[in-house]
Amino acid sequence: MTTxxxxxxxxxxxxxxxxxxxxxxxxxxxxxxxxQVVVVIxxxxxxxxxxxxxCNCLEVPQRGSIRICDxxxxxxxxxxxxxxxxxxxxxxxxxxxGFNLFPHLSVLENVSIGPRKLRGMSAKAxxxxxxxxxxxxxxxxxASAYPAQLSGxxxxxxxxxxxxxxxxxxMLFDEPTSALDPELVGEVLQVMKALAAEGMTMIVxxxxxxxxxxxxxxxxxxxxxxxxxxxxxxxxSNPKQERTRTFLKCILSH
Amino acid sequence: MELDFSPVxxxxxxxxxxxxxxxxxxxxxLVLSIIVGLCxxxxxxxxxxxxxxxxxxxxxxxxxxxxxxxxxFLLFFGLPQFDILLPAFVCGVIGLGLYSGSYVSxxxxxxxxxxxxxxxxxxxxxGMSYAHAMRYIILPQAVLRMxxxxxNEFIALIKNSALVSLLTISDLMHEGQKIISVSYRSLEVxxxxxxxxxxxxxxxxxxxxxxxxxxxxxxMVQ
Ligand SMILES: Nc1ncnc2c1ncn2[C@@H]1O[C@H](COP(=O)(O)OP(=O)(O)O)[C@@H](O)[C@H]1O
Ligand SMILES: [Mg+2]
Numbered sequence: 524m525t526t527x528x529x530x531x532x533x534x535x536x537x538x539x540x541x542x543x544x545x546x547x548x549x550x551x552x553x554x555x556x557x558x559q560v561v562v563v564i565x566x567x568x569x570x571x572x573x574x575x576x577x578c579n580c581l582e583v584p585q586r587g588s589i590r591i592c593d594x595x596x597x598x599x600x601x602x603x604x605x606x607x608x609x610x611x612x613x614x615x616x617x618x619x620x621g622f623n624l625f626p627h628l629s630v631l632e633n634v635s636i637g638p639r640k641l642r643g644m645s646a647k648a649x650x651x652x653x654x655x656x657x658x659x660x661x662x663x664x665x666a667s668a669y670p671a672q673l674s675g676x677x678x679x680x681x682x683x684x685x686x687x688x689x690x691x692x693x694m695l696f697d698e699p700t701s702a703l704d705p706e707l708v709g710e711v712l713q714v715m716k717a718l719a720a721e722g723m724t725m726i727v728x729x730x731x732x733x734x735x736x737x738x739x740x741x742x743x744x745x746x747x748x749x750x751x752x753x754x755x756x757x758x759x760s761n762p763k764q765e766r767t768r769t770f771l772k773c774i775l776s777h
Numbered sequence: 778m779e780l781d782f783s784p785v786x787x788x789x790x791x792x793x794x795x796x797x798x799x800x801x802x803x804x805x806x807l808v809l810s811i812i813v814g815l816c817x818x819x820x821x822x823x824x825x826x827x828x829x830x831x832x833x834x835x836x837x838x839x840x841x842x843x844x845x846x847x848x849x850f851l852l853f854f855g856l857p858q859f860d861i862l863l864p865a866f867v868c869g870v871i872g873l874g875l876y877s878g879s880y881v882s883x884x885x886x887x888x889x890x891x892x893x894x895x896x897x898x899x900x901x902x903x904g905m906s907y908a909h910a911m912r913y914i915i916l917p918q919a920v921l922r923m924x925x926x927x928x929n930e931f932i933a934l935i936k937n938s939a940l941v942s943l944l945t946i947s948d949l950m951h952e953g954q955k956i957i958s959v960s961y962r963s964l965e966v967x968x969x970x971x972x973x974x975x976x977x978x979x980x981x982x983x984x985x986x987x988x989x990x991x992x993x994x995x996x997m998v999q
Contacts, residue, residue, distance in 0.1 A: 579902050605906065613904035623899035627917045637903045640913060682899075689903055 531556050532592060532693050532724050533578065539586030540573055547573050548584065549748050555693065558722040562735040562755070565745030566770055571728040574745065575695045578726070579615045580608060591615060592692055613641060616686030616694040620701050622678040624670040630657065630681050631666040637688045649688075656684040660714050676707030680714055693724040700731060730774050732759065744770065784960035785969045788952070795952030796973050802869050802948060803935050809874025810934070811927070814881025819911070821886050833882070840879035846940050848872050853944045869941035877934050884926045888919040921992055928985035932978045939974075949973055 533555040540548040547570045555561055563571050576582040578589060580602055588598040592614055595603065602608055625633050634653035638644040644652065657663045660680035670678055679699055686694060696715065700708040712734050719725055719738045729735065735742055735755050742758040744751040744767045751764045762768045785792070820826075820833035840848065849872040856863060863871070892915050900910035942951035953970040957963050 581898055581902060609904045609906055611904075612902055615902070617899075617902040619895060619899065621895055623893075623895035625896065625899070625914055625918075627921075636913060637905075640909060641904050686903070 529556060530593060531590075533726070534590040535578075535587070536589075537587035538574075538577065538584050538589065540570070540577060540582060540584040547747065548577070551587070551748055553743070553749065555724060555726060557692075557724055559740045560719045560725045560727065560738050561741045561743060562739040563726065563728045563743045563745055564730060564735070564770070564774075565743075565750075566773075569746045571745050572697050575617070575697050575726065575728060578695055579612050579617055581617075609641075613637075613689045614692045616689060616691035618679070618682050618686055618694065618696045618699050620698040622670075622675070622682045622702070624678055624682055624685070626670050628669075629666070630662065630668050630670070630673070633670065633681055634684045634688050637685065641689070652688060653684070656687050657681070659687075659717075660684045661710070674707060675703045676710045679703065679711045683711075683714055683718070687718075693726070694718070696725065696727040696729065698728050698730075700729065732775070735759075780965055781962055782965050782969070784956055784962045785965055788956040788960075788966075791952045791956065792949065792969065792973060795947060795949035796977065798947055799935065799938055799949040799974075800977065802866065802873065802941060802946065803931070803938050805870045806873035806877060806934055806938070807931055809870060810877035810881045810930070813874060813878030814885050817878060817882035818885025818889065821882065822889060837879045837882055840876050845872070845876045845937055846943070848876055849940060849944060865941075865944045865946045869938070869944055869946050873934060873938060873941065876937070877930055880930055880933075881927065884923050884930065885919070887926075888922040889915060891922060892918050924985065924989050924992060928982065928989075931981055931985065935977050935981060936974065 531554040533553070535551055535553040538548055538551040539546070551574065553561075563574065565571050573582055577584045577597070578591070580597060583600060583602055584597060585600045589596045591611055594607075594611055596608075596611055597603070603611060625636070628636060631650065631653050634656055635646075635649040638652055639646060639649040642649075654663060654666060657666055660683055662677060662680055662684070665673065665677065665681075670681070673681065683694075683699075699715070700711050703711065708731070712731060715725070715727070715734070716738055727734075727739075736759065739755045741752060742755045743749050744758065744762075744764070746766060751758060751762060751767045758767065759771065762771060817833045817836055820829045821837070824830050849868065852863070852868045852872050853865065856868075896914055896918070897910055900914045901907070905913070938948060939950040942948050942954065945951075949970060953966050957966050960966070
């Protein structure tokens, strides 16, 4: 993946984040190259969500720096000014564990509101874009439904379409299938696999080992910091750290 | 004791006129109180913005913590000392509006804070500004939750508006008192006045239930 003349989309250097006295993240450095899929695993409370949320400044890290698409998002606790921050956030799609769809808007409006209000697209153009994205996630026929009328798997696919409507350079997924009934997990992973195959750059927090094995270029094991990283087959079959072994045993027994 | 409602019938046109003034002043005050309530409610979302939050909190403290009648008299008898002469009706609307606005601001703040914070995060993570996210995502949902408490506030406003009769405004209460001053039939006239207020508050309550129902159709079941 790493060719010397290609710049990383995401560069994290010596990142540190505290909540009050509690040190959540420390010394995290990471490069994510275009089209790379990075899967992040780690025990609950190990800072996986916080790391993703730092990558679009939903949380502001106190130390270190994050560069996205060659722009400094945050350096030593200083964020980009609001206007530029909003522009950069458009390049970073985020999919949440709890979907966070807008319940007062139809499925179509959920997807089209971004391009219409933020990318200056006309109503017609944004509707067309939204419909094509809904088609892509297999929900074109539910365009006029409201989120409350959808299953969890459908909601998450709409949320993915909503994020894609901003045409992001990188997508962040925070346990996108953890809130789903087991039989609905597959349809969401399917969409994510297709996205990866198209060359989308992705950082995915998930405990779906099958997905990681199949799609990930790199697996990170977190526990406040990156305790281990490598190709999925190496990390899963041959973990170097005792903590990784314990953790893997724990999730595989479920 | 004998009841004699004939002064009520004779004065009926005046009472109806008074009722219409009461409706006008209540609606005007409600509009003002919603505008003020929205601004103050939103100003009190973030204690980190010290000056905004402090000013808004001081406003709420004063207007919720002092009697409405005192506030009305301050406007009506106090302002002329600074050579500010406002028509009685305007004083009444400002007084009622500011008083009610302090309660509405709490309704607004509560409704906004009751919206899951994931909504703001989802909007911001798409690149929306705070203002856009408020306008397109948070407020449309919060407004639904404001309607029932705002209905109660509207009804309270109708009843509280009787106090503006003391500012020489010819509202329902004032018209009633004028009839009493010539007929001395307090009981009968106050019964009639009470019943008219009851009709107004009932109508208001029903209109609000209708609005609430309207807002809920269209799939926005939540
Ligand atoms: N806003 C917050 N304020 C205080 N502590 C927080 C906050 N968000 C997360 N934490 C704490 O930070 C730690 C890491 O959280 P998180 O990043 O959500 O972990 P993970 O996603 O790996 O389960 C947890 O102990 C959590 O309680
Ligand atoms: Mg998490």
